[in-house]
Amino acid sequence: MGWNPGQKAAMRQVMLKTDPGAYFYGRLDDHPSLFSHGVNNDTNTRDSSDDEDDNTEVQVKEEKVLALEDDRSIVSMISAIRFGEDQAWLSYYITEENYRGRGYGLATFNRALEHVGHLRKSVGLNAVFAQVENYRKSGFTKSSWTNERRRGSARDVVEVQERELANRIEKNQVEGLVLLSDPRVDWEQLPAMEKRYAGFNRPEFVKDWVRYHANHPEHHRVGVAFLSPDKTDPVTGKPLVLGYACARPAVVSYRIGPLYATDGEVARNLLVKLSAEVVAAETKNPLGVPLVFDIDIVQQNEAAMALFDKVGWPNVISSLRMWKGEVPPYDASGVFGISTAEAG
Numbered sequence: 001m002g003w004n005p006g007q008k009a010a011m012r013q014v015m016l017k018t019d020p021g022a023y024f025y026g027r028l029d030d031h032p033s034l035f036s037h038g039v040n041n042d043t044n045t046r047d048s049s050d051d052e053d054d055n056t057e058v059q060v061k062e063e064k065v066l067a068l069e070d071d072r073s074i075v076s077m078i079s080a081i082r083f084g085e086d087q088a089w090l091s092y093y094i095t096e097e098n099y100r101g102r103g104y105g106l107a108t109f110n111r112a113l114e115h116v117g118h119l120r121k122s123v124g125l126n127a128v129f130a131q132v133e134n135y136r137k138s139g140f141t142k143s144s145w146t147n148e149r150r151r152g153s154a155r156d157v158v159e160v161q162e163r164e165l166a167n168r169i170e171k172n173q174v175e176g177l178v179l180l181s182d183p184r185v186d187w188e189q190l191p192a193m194e195k196r197y198a199g200f201n202r203p204e205f206v207k208d209w210v211r212y213h214a215n216h217p218e219h220h221r222v223g224v225a226f227l228s229p230d231k232t233d234p235v236t237g238k239p240l241v242l243g244y245a246c247a248r249p250a251v252v253s254y255r256i257g258p259l260y261a262t263d264g265e266v267a268r269n270l271l272v273k274l275s276a277e278v279v280a281a282e283t284k285n286p287l288g289v290p291l292v293f294d295i296d297i298v299q300q301n302e303a304a305m306a307l308f309d310k311v312g313w314p315n316v317i318s319s320l321r322m323w324k325g326e327v328p329p330y331d332a333s334g335v336f337g338i339s340t341a342e343a344g
């Protein structure tokens with residue numbers, strides 16, 4: 001399974017700020033009994049299992065990361081990102097193909113669970129269906145929804161399926177549809193939106209994720225929001241955010257996430273605006289990333305399924321959102337695209 005989360009060096013800064021010691025790898029020396037574990041921020045990469053550095057300031061040393069990427073003795077890996085005291089998310093679970101079936105993967109998985117700790121309320125992951133039974137055995141006994149990864153052409157959205165709406169957006173004729181960097185957008189409302197719809201309580205991560213997208217148009221990262229024309233947030237007094245969405249270039253496609261919206265029409269506007277912005281950026285200054293969008297939508301959200309069926313984007317892979325501990329309360333009717341498969 002190949003991962004295509006984003007452009008790695010920049011994404012790393014956001015992820016490692018959230019939890020500096022969240023990436024584990026299993027290393028195999030010449031003799032199999034010398035299998036040991038490392039964590040991405042080890043000062044001594046041979047050292048294994050203490051977390052005392054976990055809360056130190058992150059300084060991502062590119063040379064160190066590149067050295068790990070080239071290290072042929074690494075045979076397994078996983079990430080386990082902790083959000084506050086209560087929640088965590090597991091991803092990137094993989095064993096090198098030639099070394100599968102020898103216990104390395106499970107040992108690395110259990111190392112990640114140690115990092116997460118036994119007291120955490122909710123630990124989640126998105127499971128490919130082949131691994132669902134294994135995760136159940138490891139305590140992930142509950143599930144919330146099925147994701148479908150929908151894939152389609154951003155250019156076709158703008159030039160074919162949603163041409164009329166794209167034209168209106170280009171002429172700024174859709175009131176309330178703005179970039180996330182617009183000063184009218186109240187970022188304070190965004191963490192609460194993610195909590196309400198997806199169940200995550202991670203305000204700092206949400207703001208970092210939004211900042212990562214909204215502040216870097218030169219890298220073709222885009223963030224958009226839909227503001228209510230007449231309602232305001234009772235706390236901040238700023239226009240009520242009805243939805244927001246982000247897109248980022250990865251390697252073989254652009255990834256969209258999240259796409260949260262109060263209803264299908266708001267979601268449609270956000271999707272078309274994201275498409276228009278990315279197509280314009282690519283036309284002006286080609287990055288060479290295919291104008292293909294990948295988005296993980298929730299099967300239980302009928303309006304989301306209808307939106308992506310209408311633009312004709314097929315499902316390329318399904319996964320089950322599973323939880324160890326409690327399933328955090330959520331409302332999938334607002335999830336038109338999850339935040340990121342790799343961090344939930």
Ligand SMILES: CC(C)(COP(=O)(O)OP(=O)(O)OC[C@H]1O[C@@H](n2cnc3c(N)ncnc32)[C@H](O)[C@@H]1OP(=O)(O)O)[C@@H](O)C(=O)NCCC(=O)NCCS
Pocket residue numbers: 001076093094095096099100101102103104105106107109126127128131134135137138
């Ligand atoms: C999933 C994967 C990482 C397992 O790695 P592995 O090194 O082959 O697994 P192990 O050799 O440690 O497995 C040992 C045993 O534990 C089981 N196991 C593996 N991971 C487990 C887990 N997380 N929880 C419980 N059991 C697990 C295995 O099925 C196997 O059981 P068996 O002895 O009854 O056959 C590996 O198959 C892989 O890389 N797959 C492709 C990537 C992928 O699909 N990742 C998961 C994305 S959700």
